[in-house]
Amino acid sequence: MRFGDKVIVRDGSELDGCIGVVYRLEENKAYVLLDKEVLWPVALLNIEPVGGLR
Helix, strand or coil, X not given: CCCCCEEEECCCCCCCCXXXXXXXXXXXXXXXXXXXXXXXXXXXXXXXXXXXXX
């Protein structure tokens, strides 16, 4: 996982299934940009890459 990767949120929240872009990575957490100004903190275990897109 790296900055700019497109991912799907799979955290069981209301945003589960949303596609976003990795904006920032920390030790066990990614901040996913879901909209122009919506950053969603997600554990790395709860996101999956979108195949073939970047």
